[in-house]
Amino acid sequence: MTSTHRTQLQTEIQAMPSWLRRPIGKASELSTVQKIIKQRQIHTICEEGRCPNRGECYAQKTATFLLMGPTCTRSCAFCQVDKGHAPMPIDEDEPIKVAESVQLLGLKYVVLTSVARDDLADGGASHFVRTMQKIREWNPGTQIEVLTPDFYGKRDAIAVIVKAEPACYNHNIETVRRLTPPVRRGAKYDRSLQVLRMVxxxxxxxxTKSGLMVGHGETVEEIIEAMQDLRSVKCDRLTIGQYMRPSLEHLPVQKYWTPTEFDELGAIAKQMGFSHVRSGPLVRSSYHAGEED
Known part of the structure; x- marks a missing residue:
């Protein structure tokens, strides 16, 4: 990044509303998690995605592990995760490393997610299951939620994970129908709905659970339509959060939604019948994942 680009991004960050700034958490909690995952050469989306809530989640004994390496085979225009070159070979010891980390950290609720691995025959579905099995062997009391890619809509891949009985199956729709092509390159709005329907x-x-990320230029009406689409496939839980631009190479923010607007969206979602709703500027897919309303 050039000094000009760095200055421009710093200016954008400074222009963010006050409600998007929060302390990152206790340094001791962050360093403990970072040390354990780095020693084992595994990854968390908390770190790779620079989640603003990671300190809070670590303190509450929850974390989201990023399986199958940090490099994605797709190139979504909003995502912080690395992309643009060949992904790493699968680490066959990763399930044990994750299970050991869960034990060392004393985690009570774990979310397993992954980059898209379209280079693999099953998209990595079997690796999800192997990791779930190892976590359960080492940590019988830990609940496991999955946040999966769409597996190109392959029912066999989705079924493999569903049959392993996660505590919750999450697949994010991310944005409204109109904005899916520029925001989620390689993904399809209806295919994401189909994943949730199949589960x-x-x-x-x-x-089942899904997430919306606002700030790309969507309207309230479009958000409501997306919520209705999710309810039509019997999606139970919903997260709504603010998109924040990771770098100048990513899509610019079109709007910062206010906390009041998030409250209003959350109230609409509850009225529609979602059983578990988290709506706020800093809400992310795994925010308070282990809690029930």
């Missing part, structure tokens, strides 16, 4: 078809008892 319920395979096992109606597993709670």
């Amino acid at each position: 319920k078809e395979i096992n109606p008892n597993i709670p």
Whole structure:
């Protein structure tokens, strides 16, 4: 990044509303987690995505592990995760490393996510399951939520994970229908809905969840339409958060939604029948994931 680009990004950060600034958390809690995951050469989306809530989540004994390396085979225009070159080979020891880390950190609720691995025949679905199995062997009392890519809508891949019975199956729709092509390159709005529909078809008892990221130029009406689409496939839980531009190479923010507007969106979602709603500027997919309303 050139000095000019650095200055421009710093100016954008300084222009962010006050409600988007928060302390990152206790240095001791952050360093403990960082040390354990770095020693084992594993990854968390908390760190790779620079989540603003990671200190709070670590303190509450929750974390989100990023499986199958930090490099994505897709190039979404909003995401901080690395992309643009060949992904790493699968680390066959990763399930044990994650399970050991969960034990050392005393985590009570774990979210497993991954980059898109379109280079793999099953998109990495079997790796999710192996990791879930190891976590359960080492940590019988820990609940596991999954936040998966769309696996190109392959039912067999989705079924493998559903049959492992996660505590919740999360797949993010991310944005409204109109903005999906420029925001989620390689993804399709209806395919994401289909993923959530398939989960319920395979096992109606597993709670499903999705997330919306506002700030790309969507309207309230479009957000409501997306919520209705999610309810039409029996999605149970919803997160709504503010998009914040990671770098000048990513899409610019079109609007900073206010805390009041987030409250209003959350109230609409509750009225629609979502059982678990988190709506706020700093809300992310795994925010308070282990809690029930």
